[in-house]
Structures are given as structure tokens and as C-alpha cells.
Amino acid sequence: MPPIRIPPIHCLQAFEALSRLRSVTLAAEELHVTPSAVSHRMRQLETLLGTRLFGRSDFSPSADGQAYLVQVRQGLQALAQMPGQRQATPSAARLRLAVTPTFSRAILMPRLAAFRRAWPEVELVLQVAIPLLDVKAEEADLEVRFGTGPYPGVEQVRILSDDVCPVCSPDYAIEAGPFPQHFETADEVARAHLIRSPLVPWSGWFQACGIQLPEPREGAQFNDVGLMLDAAAAGFGVALTRPKLAAAWLDSGRLVRLSPRSVPSPFHHYLCWKPGTLARWECAAFVDWLTASLQA
8 A cells, every 4th residue: 555645744834824824924924934935835735635625716715625624624733632631621601503494494503503512612693684685684694695606806615506496385286286298398387376476587497498477477476495395385386496495395395396407506505705804713613514414
């Protein structure tokens, strides 16, 4: 077995600092080296790993870089502690997160216990954000945004993408059905009440299926995915939704898919923050944790 090539620790420290500070100059000041030394260490590390760790000129980590950053921070933390010593506990810190309602209920809350176990010193404050409008109750340290991205003036990482498919209640499928063509024809669509939402426009489904119909202008409309899914479960009609966000409704049988097909959506979930925010350890820890959690 050939010897394992471990990257030099000064390269790993440069990578961690540059990922957190997003500035060669600031990383150099923190490490007490020149900016050219930081750049050289990054080139050395990327050559050794055989991959690009940063995707853009603003030093936002690439997908590979995000995954590797989690390991690097865990490794550096382990090396900083002698065996048998109690790990130094960071001072308690409050982290304010603005998050869209359905993402919070369906995606974040089921995973949040793991973050609290890993970082019990962080007091997490969740604030409601309105999807697409980028409206939040008050200023937040980190923000989950839903839209097409990218967003100017902030650093960001895409954390969740999902295709869309039509769903309805089992009773409504019997009442308005059957749908032997899986809701992929104009005739089947015309027989149903379409539940509308600016978060999930029907035009993408129509285009993918070759259905020559405009975006519906009549029918129940909801600006929250959870309320839209509750309405579909109550028999309002057929909704277009993301299976990941609708997992609780689908798994319980309150909703059923009308088609095995899913089509791409132009909207995604992004985690955003102002430049310099990741200099705070609690913010950097949450970004690393959530990114890794959703990639698992």
C-alpha cells in the first residue's frame, strides 16, 4: 500500500482561514504571512488534492471545497486538543437565522437536534422569512432564501434543489380522475382544479409535458408551500410541489403523486450571509453543518 500523502498543515490552515474570511489579505494577517504565501499554499493544496476548492473569485468554496472544509475544521480542532484534556468550550453565542416556514418545518427542524448536540453553546433564534420576497421579521446573521439566485451583495451557497410533480388527496384523485396519462395531458389538466402558488408556477410542468396552456389565473392561491399542501390534502385540487418539502404529506398518505415524473424547477434554497459573517465561529459552524447535513 503506497504511503498516504497528508496535506501540509500550513496549507490546511490557509484553506480554513480563506474560506472563513473570504479575503487573501485578511487570511494572511491572521496567519502572520504574506498574501502571496496564502495564494501559494492554496495552489499547493489544490494541486495535491487534484480539485478546485474555490468556485469563484470571491473565495466561496466549491461543492468539493465545502465538503472538504468540514473535514479540515474537524481535523484542526482535534489537533489543537491533547488527549485526555477537556475541550475548551467557546463562550455562548446567539445565532439568528431567517428561514422560510415550510423549509423550517420539513427540512431544518428534523435535523436541528444534531446541531444542538454538536454545538450546545449556540443559542439559535429562528425568524420567519417570506419566500421570493426576501422579507424577514428583523435582521439576521444567516438567511435561507428561496429563488433563482445568485443574490448580489451577499455570500451564498445553494443548499437544496428539488424537482416538482403534481399531487392531490386520494379522495380528489378519485373525484376528478382517473388520470391514466399521469396528469401529463391538457385534457387531464383541464378536468382538475389547479392550486396556484408563485413559489411553484405551473408553467414549468406544462412546458415539460408539451401542454399548450397558460399559467392559471383562477383558483385557490397560496404564498406558503405548507398551506398549499394542506389545501391539497383537504381536497382543494391538484398542487405542484417539491417531493422533499412534501415528504410528510406524501409519507402519511394525505397526498398522492399523480405522476412518477418530476421536472426541474428554476427555484432553489440558498443559505446567505453578509461578507465577514463567517469570522464568527458560530456562523461558520452552522454553515458547515447545514451544508454537510443536506449533502448526506
